[in-house]
Amino acid sequence: xxxxxxxxxxxxxxxxxxxxxxxxxxxxxxxxxxxxxxxxxxxxxxxxxxxxxxxxxxxxxxxxxxxxxxxxxxxxxxxxxxxxxxxxxxxxxxxxxxxxxxxxxxxxxxxxxxxxxxxxxxxxxxxxxxxxxxxxxxxxxxxxxxxxxxxxxxxxxxxxxxxxxxxxxxxxxxxxxxxxxxxxxxxxxxxxxxxxxxxxxxxxxxxxxxxxxxxxxxxxxxxxxxxxxxxxxxxxxxxxxxxxxxxxxxxxxxxxxxxxxxxxxxxxxxxxxxxxxxxxxxxxxxxxxxxxxxxxxxxxxxxxxxxxxxxxxxxxxxxxxxxxxxxxxxxxxxxxxxxxxxxxxxxxxxxxxxxxxxxxxxxxxxxxxxxxxxxxxxxxxxxxxxxxxxxxxxxxxxxxxxxxxxxxxxxxxxxxxxxxxxxxxxxxxxxxxxxxxxxxxxxxxxxxxxxxxxxxxxxxxxxxxxxxxxx
Amino acid sequence: xxxxxxxxxxxxxxxxxxxxxxxxxxxxxxxxxxxxxxxxxxxxxxxxxxxxxxxxxxxxxxxxxxxxxxxxxxxxxxxxxxxxxxxxxxxxxxxxxxxxxxxxxxxxxxxxxxxxxxxxxxxxxxxxxxxxxxxxxxxxxxxxxxxxxxxxxxxxxxxxxxxxxxxxxxxxxxxxxxxxxxxxxxxxxxxxxxxxxxxxxxxxxxxxxxxxxxxxxxxxxxxxxxxxxxxxxxxxxxxxxxxxxxxxxxxxxxxxxxxxxxxxxxxxxxxxxxxxxxxxxxxxxxxxxxxxxxxxxxxxxxxxxxxxxxxxxxxxxxxxxxxxxxxxxxxxxxxxxxxxxxxxxxxxxxxxxxxxxxxxxxxxxxxxxxxxxxxxxxxxxxxxxxxxxxxxxxxxxxxxxxxxxxxxxxxxxxxxxxxxxxxxxxxxxxxxxxxxxxxxxxxxxxxxxxxxxxxxxxxxxxxxxxxxxxx
Numbered sequence: 001x002x003x004x005x006x007x008x009x010x011x012x013x014x015x016x017x018x019x020x021x022x023x024x025x026x027x028x029x030x031x032x033x034x035x036x037x038x039x040x041x042x043x044x045x046x047x048x049x050x051x052x053x054x055x056x057x058x059x060x061x062x063x064x065x066x067x068x069x070x071x072x073x074x075x076x077x078x079x080x081x082x083x084x085x086x087x088x089x090x091x092x093x094x095x096x097x098x099x100x101x102x103x104x105x106x107x108x109x110x111x112x113x114x115x116x117x118x119x120x121x122x123x124x125x126x127x128x129x130x131x132x133x134x135x136x137x138x139x140x141x142x143x144x145x146x147x148x149x150x151x152x153x154x155x156x157x158x159x160x161x162x163x164x165x166x167x168x169x170x171x172x173x174x175x176x177x178x179x180x181x182x183x184x185x186x187x188x189x190x191x192x193x194x195x196x197x198x199x200x201x202x203x204x205x206x207x208x209x210x211x212x213x214x215x216x217x218x219x220x221x222x223x224x225x226x227x228x229x230x231x232x233x234x235x236x237x238x239x240x241x242x243x244x245x246x247x248x249x250x251x252x253x254x255x256x257x258x259x260x261x262x263x264x265x266x267x268x269x270x271x272x273x274x275x276x277x278x279x280x281x282x283x284x285x286x287x288x289x290x291x292x293x294x295x296x297x298x299x300x301x302x303x304x305x306x307x308x309x310x311x312x313x314x315x316x317x318x319x320x321x322x323x324x325x326x327x328x329x330x331x332x333x334x335x336x337x338x339x340x341x342x343x344x345x346x347x348x349x350x351x352x353x354x355x356x357x358x359x360x361x362x363x364x365x366x367x368x369x370x371x372x373x374x375x376x377x378x379x380x381x382x383x384x385x386x387x388x389x390x391x392x393x394x395x396x397x398x399x400x401x402x403x404x405x406x407x408x409x410x411x412x413x414x415x416x417x418x419x420x421x422x423x424x425x426x427x428x429x430x431x432x433x434x435x436x437x438x439x440x441x442x443x444x445x446x447x448x449x450x451x452x453x454x455x456x457x458x459x460x461x462x463x464x465x466x467x468x469x470x471x
Numbered sequence: 472x473x474x475x476x477x478x479x480x481x482x483x484x485x486x487x488x489x490x491x492x493x494x495x496x497x498x499x500x501x502x503x504x505x506x507x508x509x510x511x512x513x514x515x516x517x518x519x520x521x522x523x524x525x526x527x528x529x530x531x532x533x534x535x536x537x538x539x540x541x542x543x544x545x546x547x548x549x550x551x552x553x554x555x556x557x558x559x560x561x562x563x564x565x566x567x568x569x570x571x572x573x574x575x576x577x578x579x580x581x582x583x584x585x586x587x588x589x590x591x592x593x594x595x596x597x598x599x600x601x602x603x604x605x606x607x608x609x610x611x612x613x614x615x616x617x618x619x620x621x622x623x624x625x626x627x628x629x630x631x632x633x634x635x636x637x638x639x640x641x642x643x644x645x646x647x648x649x650x651x652x653x654x655x656x657x658x659x660x661x662x663x664x665x666x667x668x669x670x671x672x673x674x675x676x677x678x679x680x681x682x683x684x685x686x687x688x689x690x691x692x693x694x695x696x697x698x699x700x701x702x703x704x705x706x707x708x709x710x711x712x713x714x715x716x717x718x719x720x721x722x723x724x725x726x727x728x729x730x731x732x733x734x735x736x737x738x739x740x741x742x743x744x745x746x747x748x749x750x751x752x753x754x755x756x757x758x759x760x761x762x763x764x765x766x767x768x769x770x771x772x773x774x775x776x777x778x779x780x781x782x783x784x785x786x787x788x789x790x791x792x793x794x795x796x797x798x799x800x801x802x803x804x805x806x807x808x809x810x811x812x813x814x815x816x817x818x819x820x821x822x823x824x825x826x827x828x829x830x831x832x833x834x835x836x837x838x839x840x841x842x843x844x845x846x847x848x849x850x851x852x853x854x855x856x857x858x859x860x861x862x863x864x865x866x867x868x869x870x871x872x873x874x875x876x877x878x879x880x881x882x883x884x885x886x887x888x889x890x891x892x893x894x895x896x897x898x899x900x901x902x903x904x905x906x907x908x909x910x911x912x913x914x915x916x917x918x919x920x921x922x923x924x925x926x927x928x929x930x931x932x933x934x935x936x937x938x939x940x941x942x
Contacts, residue, residue: 194560
């Protein structure tokens, strides 16, 4: 190996390159979703649309493209080296394979960087450097981590009380039975021991896993790492506690079960929640939250209520972030949040506005634009990859809109009327079994996808909301 | 949940408990091993011996026990809540099952805390508080992490040079062929791209994995996380680089492949190696390094040389730690290191001293007691769980020592002469194929193991060296 090598210092770069650099901008877009909302497919589509922005006419509402100012986009090595890469290459291979398959779900956090070259609209910048680069870092993380943030403002007692209240109604009442029965039989002031701590947390974790099962489809599952611990925390004591339905009535010593549970909750907040906040959340500029609202329709009223609670809890987190304790301590950059109902290709085009109003209604209970100082929120119904076509059929002699696609467990396309999306939230008694039955479809066969962007619904509007002001 | 509860403050504890507390002591023992040395079995046995210290006479050389001062030991909730627990309960269940099986290997780090109550020997303490408690925290981590520490003192260029030199001789020369061929064809000053970085690091990682295969049995594998990344770093860019056999001869720009490789190496040091140092290594009081020397005998000269290099590199790390840059920056507490040759029950009792001298000889090349300011080192041959019995057979009319046990792939016990352990390192030409063939055995059937400690060889001496001075 040669001994005499020197490093090219930044000052030895060509002058015009340095000038360009100083006008380059950067934006960090975080993407998360409430359980199985199609996050990986969404990011794959987002990246594909941007990489193929110059080809075709697939992004009419994304102005930097429709106005002809885009000059090109490419994937680049990402800046945060300790964050796993979002493997776009693997996902797009699966999606465009023969036969095409939905990409594998991701656990944990991942990141991808795109460099977008564009013609500046800014008169001043145009003069100095007509072509600018926007670096877009897209960060993908589990919705559970977002739902953990409210813990930062809750003591162990307050959090226990919240969970106890949730467990007073079905389906949590039945699902939590074994765990609650176990709690009744332990002495909270006795000396802490690993066996009891492990049993209690195991029963609570089993309960969370059952809440997550498709037939219950609950979203509000805390602590988030209990259902997806990751290798580095598996078997760690800070994942071995649970909320308690009652606090001890007498004084409890330092070495008691109750004191140990409290310590572990605090340690979870410190090592898991605050760590996520400081290492990641804190640096996000824009946030998109995906929700599979149609799945909640299929599952029933309880699943819908839980999703609504989760979404409103997320909104409150941003409130806390902007005006509460967290912001005072660490600050928060996020200035735009997009709530998106995914899989909008599973309803007929006429129903799209209904899906959007419905999502807006879900947010309405706690959401009021005025309360969010400095955070703009938006709702949108979209399909990251469109896997159905609009079609028509006749019903009692009338022409009626329907969709055509290949169901996930079939080989043949079907044309079907998927049901109506209500604009207002139905009363609990209206959620009769089988009223909603939105189907899951196979990905479309994409003959020449490298020629233009993936077929989608409103991903261009999402891009315009998230990035439009940066060009 | 009751709203009015108060926390018992430390000052409201009974006075004698508080006095006791102030004399309690704590020691953190770290256990690591060079690939597949039997770390999990060793820790399981260590814990079992301590928990059963009051029963039987299985620890003659552990003075706190043999002098009758032990009052009891038990497992406790561990202090470091973000570190996975060492699951002694699972390991002992497997080892004492019917049929018994070797416990599963662990990845990553784990911890277990034992509280040992003993009668003080100290005249002053005896007077104030006759029964004291020693908290022993045993921390288990992969040997690969220990072998990463030297990177802290190496630049990317220096480290690349070391690896390049290792790859000049067999078996690395052949095993690294594909990776080296790939490096020849890439342009180091061209713009960095994920595809090339991934291919280069993948080929280098494949090479490391092959080095680890039993037929090569190499120990010195850097970077350690390439062969055991863990969930949190899978697909992270800081695991996607490799050493380079040559540096570019011309100037290289900031965005070049070479510059990106360098940045990733530095990021690995910062986020992985230094993090391990600061979060864990830094706090260890005692260290035990296990090595399966017999496996190196079986595998051949190259495997032996590699193990010797690895052991000496470890020793150098502690030197660096005590007198070098690292200590100046962070300090280092470790004051005793035990190097142990495991599976000493695989040779006849007469060969034990040979195994120990051999291990001493392995260290001798760089090791000289005098150079370790403040670190005492010791070598020992031991068996964590003894799975053979001494027996005799006749050879040419003479009585000859042998061992009796159940081979791992058999159901019947055999009596065999396992071969002689050389006291001095044989010359490279003496390592003819098949000269050494030490066998692997099944764990013994332990009828009533809960009545006393697991059968072992010299674990009591290890305990005395590691903990004896703390009582």
